Amino acid sequence: MTGFSQTGPAAPVEMRELLVELGDLKRVRSAGRAGSIAERLFAQGWSALTGGAAPETVALDITAKALAAARLCDLDAAFLTAAGLDAAQTAAVLVAGLEAVAAPLDAGLRERLENCLRNPANLAAGPVPGFVGALAQQPRAGVTCPGKPRILLEPPENHAEHCLVVAVYGVLLSPFYRADPTTVFLAAMAHHFHNAAMPDAGFTGEMLLGDHLWPIVGRCSEWALEELEPPLRETIRAARLVLPDDATAEGRAFHAADSIDRVLQIAQHLRAASLTMDTVLGEMELVHAGPGKAFQDRVLTDMRIP
Numbered sequence: 001m002t003g004f005s006q007t008g009p010a011a012p013v014e015m016r017e018l019l020v021e022l023g024d025l026k027r028v029r030s031a032g033r034a035g036s037i038a039e040r041l042f043a044q045g046w047s048a049l050t051g052g053a054a055p056e057t058v059a060l061d062i063t064a065k066a067l068a069a070a071r072l073c074d075l076d077a078a079f080l081t082a083a084g085l086d087a088a089q090t091a092a093v094l095v096a097g098l099e100a101v102a103a104p105l106d107a108g109l110r111e112r113l114e115n116c117l118r119n120p121a122n123l124a125a126g127p128v129p130g131f132v133g134a135l136a137q138q139p140r141a142g143v144t145c146p147g148k149p150r151i152l153l154e155p156p157e158n159h160a161e162h163c164l165v166v167a168v169y170g171v172l173l174s175p176f177y178r179a180d181p182t183t184v185f186l187a188a189m190a191h192h193f194h195n196a197a198m199p200d201a202g203f204t205g206e207m208l209l210g211d212h213l214w215p216i217v218g219r220c221s222e223w224a225l226e227e228l229e230p231p232l233r234e235t236i237r238a239a240r241l242v243l244p245d246d247a248t249a250e251g252r253a254f255h256a257a258d259s260i261d262r263v264l265q266i267a268q269h270l271r272a273a274s275l276t277m278d279t280v281l282g283e284m285e286l287v288h289a290g291p292g293k294a295f296q297d298r299v300l301t302d303m304r305i306p
Helices: 013-026 037-050 055-072 077-082 087-099 107-118 130-137 159-177 181-189 202-225 232-242 249-273 277-283 293-302
Strands: 143-145 148-151
Touching (some): 013 159, 013 249, 037 055, 087 107, 148 202, 159 249, 232 249
Antiparallel strands (some): 143 148
């Protein structure tokens, strides 16, 4: 992965397909588990932070789990262990999941993330702050522009999902910007603190609030920060200092991750709407190779499907 420069590329295009795939963690759910994978990883990350884990450990742990889940979905450590795999077997499966998508990653970061899965940290579960559940219940605004009606795309993502995906993107993009991945991760996990209390009316609503916008955002953000005990509160407050602009490497990594996720979220809806049967039956082999394929193909042909 080449590094960022003022005259070179502003982002690593080789990461694009991986980021698209990771964005789908907002949409993967499983029986017996509340919320999407992204929503649950967001809660796990905050629980580990309030439980006293080092922020760097949490950033790498959550990012590694997200990468493994890109292909394995909820075939995670908890399930694999419950299904009878021992620690070594579980780690091997999870690392295989990570390696299936990890080709574009910075080599050093990739090694650290794989090590997280081979030697998982024993992270104590602390209390989940109230803002975590509130952000999970708060839908994102959709596409808004002052002076125009909003475009709503169903189902909407929620703010917990968005923050988690931006945090993971930020860690993965940090080597390109020579940024500290832990700071980027924490900033992203906390960048919508205000929306725990503040409904999301999008860019349109923000402009209509006028001079009231930033005082309200500040007060609502403080309500979330006050749920954290020091020194974690001050650690998060310090990380959030990179949010206003791209003047720092961490700010650039965050804003790259944030803008990529916001646009890929809309692209996902458009991709689903333009999906064709040629892709489903041909490229993706919905009726896949096996002892019954020839018969199944005949059935579809005679039923004139599609």
